[in-house]
Amino acid sequence: MSISVTFNSAHRIPLASAFFMARRPVVDRQQNLAAHELLFCNFFATAAPVAAPAEQPASASVLSDVYAHGLTRVIGDLTGILYIDIDALMSDIFQFLPPQNVVLEIATLRNPSPQVIARLTELGAAGFRFALVVNDDDEDVRKLLPMVESVRIDITGRSAADLGRLCAAFKAQQKRLLAERVETIEQFRMCLDLGFDLFQGYYFLNPEILEGRKISPSQQAITELMSLIASDADNADIEHSIKSHVSLGLNLLRLVNTPAISAHRIDSLRQALMVLGRDQLQRWLQVMLYAEPGVHGRSILPLMAQATTRGRLIELLAQKLRPGNRSFADTGFTVGIMSLMDTLFSMPMEEILKQIPVVEEVGEALLQRQGYYGKLLSLAEHTEWKTKNDAQLMQATRELNLSYNDLYMVQLAAFEWSDHVTRCMH
Template structure:
């Protein structure tokens, strides 16, 4: 399955790229999908910020993302790194006290706020000190009508963006009126990008969602559920990686990632996944094999004196097929995850005890008997032990199959 996103560049007065507005698409047709604004935003976040490297889409530039009012009130923008995103407040938002307080908190945390398709009114004036960018749709409000507003409110902290710039004359007129940034068909139509996407199991998502809705979250149960879904666990670690400092301790288990997030951020993350993927397809056989490998690695680790590393062995097995799921080399994917060095070396080089264990399990999958016989001697694994672990892993993985 593929995910789709359209990006449209936002340019400076010198026609240099300042950033990109990202627009969710649910198919190769470059048109807005039949989804609510909130669901479209959630899918955009899930399929781009937590499934892939956002810098590949935006060339390292800031991304402009629309947030409907409900998402702003629930603090969903705080799930994103503030240095990579500009939060657009939709024109449908109501300028009430609740919205003001939500934006004040976001601005206080260092997020850049923009008012999208802005129409000046008395109710919005108190919001202006909170925002750093105002977007005017010049097909709705002419440049002549907004010129005075731009000049009256110009300050070093506030920029103005002209949307729907479709001709050279409009570009020159907007520059003369004091606009700083520009967006429209005169420069570029939204460009479609297609990428391989990992699906999550509907049942697992719903089970996790039900758990995080409890008054007290049972982290052990959430961890067990996450361990059955390679997509959710991958996105969770990508999300955690965006939240961590570079000096933070590497993640070695899902439990550690869950505790790091805390209840509020975990609930927000799961709510986005549940909303965004409510209608996605079932996982393929690759997911089944990922679960099988994870369980087999964990089981064998316990049997060959690596009991203390059983959790890491499970992660190694679970993520061993991410390259196939994402159509991306494993070493590229690993760079995005906050994993410990022994896990990274196991996945990329088959080095260390965990790497040898993974290599053994992969050979067993592929029926490479000569390799198995030689490595079995090195790891001191009997045929009976490996066969029992394999049967256990297959039965365990099949217990999560969706019919």
């Protein structure tokens, strides 16, 4: 069963609302993926210069779209944290949402009305869980605390002392703490020491370049095999290379015997090579590079999920923009999944490209974000919303003549594929 998207059929089911969506990773104290936070911004159809699209809580109509197209396609088997507005809170959309799969995130309300309190109580009784976005421990926050499971604190610009004061206050109320916008490993360690339970941010994407860093033996075996494929070596040489690294051969057989690859049992490397073909083998070797155990104390799964999402997203965008050009789409996948290898290897990208040969267009995209592949990679990075305001996202979609509907459908397929692959490789 291959997970894919058909654009013609997708366009027959247009979104009712015009929005962009970001799925931001949330990790636990062991740095394993624990949840996905979903944020939204309005899409402005004007061709004029745009204002930056600030993240906004989801309206009832947006939630309806997310539900209609499959919430599990967005969040997989993890928890989805939905940042919602008051109109959505008071709507009837929650009769369709599974309470066990979502946490409803709400901004602190000034003087919350009896109707809002009653609604929170009603939904809580139905099994829904709430997170409260807080800036301080004030009277309005205290009114809502009894009804929420956790609090979300944006750590931007806050000192350790200030954060420690808030953590102590909310821990005393037995609330789980989610640190928002953790962008460096130093910030993660600080929040870990302060007692935060969950961490949203992209600190794990930032490369820690280590002088003299060497690729591990298993990763070296994979890169050598990738070089053989790139040089158009004989199948016998490729098979011999795999057999000389037992763990690589076993992992490859395990991978090809998943539903995403083959519905029939594959027992030999020769058969696996025939089933996969060289292009697909190259793709799965790229994925397998991210299947190493934790790097420098970090869990690798969040990085793998992000890299495979980028790869699949760019592949599907390439397929959408240049239909029928399989080679173009395959190269797009390579650009996306290789874009985080500097983080994976703790090495400069220039050094990595000396060991893993790529065509000039791929190198330009990875090093300078130049060329058509560079534009696609930049768009994929913008969809991650590392900043609160990202006007570049809308600008990039206009330049590529993509609608918000196009992008959303591609994101759904990329999330679904990445989640499936990450589970298979774990």
